[in-house]
Amino acid sequence: MHSQNEWGQLRKVVVGHAHNARVPEIDTSLRHINYADVEDELTIPSGTYPQIVIDEANEDLETFVDFLEKESVEVVRPNITDCNYYNYCPRDSVIVYKDKAIATPMPLRARRNEYQAYEHHLENLHPYDIIRSDALYNTKCLGDKDTLALTEEEPAFDAANVLRANDDLLYLVSNSGNKSGASLLQSIVDGKVRVVEGIYSYMHLDSTVAFLRDGLMLLNPSRIKDVSQLPEPFCHWDYIMAPEPVNIGYHEPYKNSSPWVSMNLLSINEKLVVLEKHQEPLRKALEKQGIECAMLPMRHAITLGGCFHCVTVDLIRD
Ligand code: NVA
Numbered sequence: 440m441h442s443q444n445e446w447g448q449l450r451k452v453v454v455g456h457a458h459n460a461r462v463p464e465i466d467t468s469l470r471h472i473n474y475a476d477v478e479d480e481l482t483i484p485s486g487t488y489p490q491i492v493i494d495e496a497n498e499d500l501e502t503f504v505d506f507l508e509k510e511s512v513e514v515v516r517p518n519i520t521d522c523n524y525y526n527y528c529p530r531d532s533v534i535v536y537k538d539k540a541i542a543t544p545m546p547l548r549a550r551r552n553e554y555q556a557y558e559h560h561l562e563n564l565h566p567y568d569i570i571r572s573d574a575l576y577n578t579k580c581l582g583d584k585d586t587l588a589l590t591e592e593e594p595a596f597d598a599a600n601v602l603r604a605n606d607d608l609l610y611l612v613s614n615s616g617n618k619s620g621a622s623l624l625q626s627i628v629d630g631k632v633r634v635v636e637g638i639y640s641y642m643h644l645d646s647t648v649a650f651l652r653d654g655l656m657l658l659n660p661s662r663i664k665d666v667s668q669l670p671e672p673f674c675h676w677d678y679i680m681a682p683e684p685v686n687i688g689y690h691e692p693y694k695n696s697s698p699w700v701s702m703n704l705l706s707i708n709e710k711l712v713v714l715e716k717h718q719e720p721l722r723k724a725l726e727k728q729g730i731e732c733a734m735l736p737m738r739h740a741i742t743l744g745g746c747f748h749c750v751t752v753d754l755i756r757d
Contacts, residue, residue, distance in 0.1 A: 440562040442535045442756035443630070444605050445650040448708040450755035451513040453529045453557050454504055457496035460525035460743065461487040462693070463549035471576040471588040472547055472614050472642070473695075478582065484692055488743070492690050496527065496739040500750065503713070503735055510707055515754070517556035523549035526556045528745040529752045531643070533561065534598040536608070536628050542566040544623070546575065546588075546595035546615060560754065565627060569593045580614070587640060588614035596620030599643035599749060604650050605630070607672060611644040612636035633670040638662050645748045646699040648673075651730060652709035657681050659699055679728060682720035687741060695744025703746035707733075708757075713747045715740055 440451075462485045463469060474483050487493075504514050517526040524547065532554040534541045540561035542554040548571050558564055569575075575593060580586040589595055596616030601624065602609045608630050610621045618634065625632040639647045639662045648669075649657040656673065658666070660680040667674050684701035701721060704712045709730070714722060716734040725732055740746040 440535060440540065440754050441538050442603070442753040443537050444603050444653070444756065446652045446706045446709045447757040449512050449706070449753055450757065451515070452507065452754060453560055453752040454500060454507070454514050454516060455525075455527045455529045455750045456500060456516055456519065457488070457493045457525065457527045457739075457743065458519045459487065459522050460493055460496075460527055461485075461522070463523050466548055467573050467576050468546060468548045468571060471578070471580055475580045475582070475588055475614070476584060482692075488693060489690065492693065492739050492742055496743055499736045499738055503737070503747065503750070506713070506733060506735060512707065515557070515560045520556050522553065522556065524553060525743070526553065527743050528599070528749040529554075529557055530645070530745070530749045531597045531599045533557075533752050534601055534603070535561075535752060535754060536603055536630065538563050539627065540564045541598070541624070541627055543598045544569040544593070544595050544620065545597050546571065567594075567623065569595060571595070584640060587612070587617075589617040591617055591619050594619035594623035596624070597643060599645055602644055602648060602650055603630070604673075605653070608632050609644065609648065609669070609673060610634050611639065611647070613640050613642070615642045633673065635669055638668055642696075642744070643749070646696065646702050649702055649704055649748070651679075651706065651712070651725075651728070655679070655728065657702055657704075657725075659702060661699065679724055682724055684721075685717040685719065687715065687717055687738070689741040690739065693742045696741050698741065700740045700744070700746045703740070703748040705747035705751055715746050
C-alpha cells in the first residue's frame with residue numbers, strides 16, 4: 440500500500456457500495472453538520488434510502504469497477520454490513536498517505552466505525568476515535584451559514600477534507616473538519632499540512648479543488664474567486680476554473696451535495712480521469728489541457744453525496 444498524491448498511475452483502489460445505505464436517526468452531530476440550514480428537524484428524512492436509489496447506484500458502481508479493471512486497476516470492496524450511514528464513500532473515512540492508512544476522527548457519530556467495513560484491505564492502519572461530546576458541536580451554526588458546526592473541543596475531521604500533493608496536503612477547515620483536526624493530521628504525517636479556510640463551509644474539499652497533476656489543479660469558481668485564497672505552494676499552481684456543472688438532479692428529498700459534485704473526478708493517471716457522463720463542458724476544458732475523460736454514469740452522485748473521487752480510496756498509486 441502506498442499513495443501520496445491524487446494523480447499518479449492508479450494500481451489498486453477501494454470502491455464503495457450502496458448496500459444498506461441509510462440516513463441515521465437525527466442526533467446532535469447530524470443536525471449540526473449535515474442539516475444546520477434546515478429549519479424544521481421533522482422534515483429531515485431518516486431510514487434506508489429507497490431501493491431504487493441503492494440498486495441504481497450499485498449498478499453504476501459495477502460499471503465503474505469494470506472500467507477500472509479494464510485499465511488494469513485492482514479493485515477491492517467494503518464488506519456488506521448493516522451500517523449506520525453508508526459504505527458508498529470510503530474516501531470520507533480513510534486517507535492513505537505514503538504507507539499509512541489513517542482512519543480519521545469523523546465528527547458524525549453515526550460514521551465512527553465506517554472504516555471497519557474495509558480495514559482488512561488497509562495496512563499500517565492508524566484509527567483515531569474521539570468522544571464526540573455535545574461540546575464539539577456549535578449550536579450557533581443552526582440557521583447561520585457563516586458559523587461552522589464544529590468547535591475546537593477535540594480534533595475532528597473527515598478524510599475527504601484533505602487532498603494530497605506529495606510533500607504537501609491541503610486541509611479544508613469546514614463543518615466536517617476543525618483546526619485541531621489539522622494539527623492532529625500534522626502529528627501523524629511527515630508531509631506539510633496546509634490549511635485553507637473561508638472558502639467552503641460544508642462537507643469536504645473534493646468538489647472545490649481537484650489536483651490534476653503536479654502544479655495543475657481544477658478550482659470551483661463559485662467558492663474560490665482568486666487562487667491567492669489558497670496557501671503555499673498551491674497559490675502558485677496553474678489552474679483551470681471549472682465550467683458550470685450540468686445539474687443531474689436528485690431523488691427527492693435526498694440531496695446530499697450541490698451540483699458541483701461534477702468536479703469530483705478520479706484520476707487514473709495524469710492524462711486520464713473519470714467524470715460523470717453528463718459533464719461535457721468540463722470534459723472540453725480538461726481535454727484542452729491534454730487530459731482525456733472517461734464519461735461514466737453515476738446517477739445518484741447528488742442524492743448520495745459523492746461521485747468518482749468520493750466513492751474510492753486509492754491504496755496503491757505511483
Ligand atoms: N459537499 C460537497 C460535495 C462533496 C463531494 C458539495 O455539496 O459540493
